[in-house]
Amino acid sequence: MKILSPEGPSPATSTRLAPLAQDWSGVRIGVLENRKPNARLLLTTLAERLAARTGARVTVITEKANAAVAGEPAVLERLRREVDVVITGSGD
Numbered sequence: 222m223k224i225l226s227p228e229g230p231s232p233a234t235s236t237r238l239a240p241l242a243q244d245w246s247g248v249r250i251g252v253l254e255n256r257k258p259n260a261r262l263l264l265t266t267l268a269e270r271l272a273a274r275t276g277a278r279v280t281v282i283t284e285k286a287n288a289a290v291a292g293e294p295a296v297l298e299r300l301r302r303e304v305d306v307v308i309t310g311s312g313d
Contacts, residue, residue, distance in 0.1 A: 242305075246276030251304030253296070255288040260311035268308050280304055 242248060250268045254260040261284070268279045281303050285292040288311075292300075300307050 244276075245271075248275070248277035248306055249280040249304045250277050251281035251300045251307045252279065252283070253292060253300060253307050253309040254282075254284045255309070255311055256284055256286070257288050257311045263311055264308050271308075277306070 250272055252261075252264045252268050254264050261282070265279070265282055268282075271277060272279050281300060283296055283299065285296060
């Protein structure tokens with residue numbers, strides 16, 4: 222019997238996250254939803270509450286084709302140009 226693991230190899234290098242801003246006033250928040258059920262409602266509500274608490278503002282709400290694919294280059298480029306922070310992802 223052969224058992225296969227879907228995990229794949231671990232990367233040899235680690236990735237560093239960008240530092241969080243101390244002052245979020247004026248920060249532009251984008252939402253990239255993956256078209257899972259209720260993803261837009263969940264992510265948009267989170268973004269709006271974050272904006273209300275911090276002085277940031279929600280400026281872009283967009284989507285990708287589905288949860289199984291990467292975002293289209295034009296969508297990712299728009300987010301790169303128009304927002305400072307992207308909220309994305311919704312698990313089952």
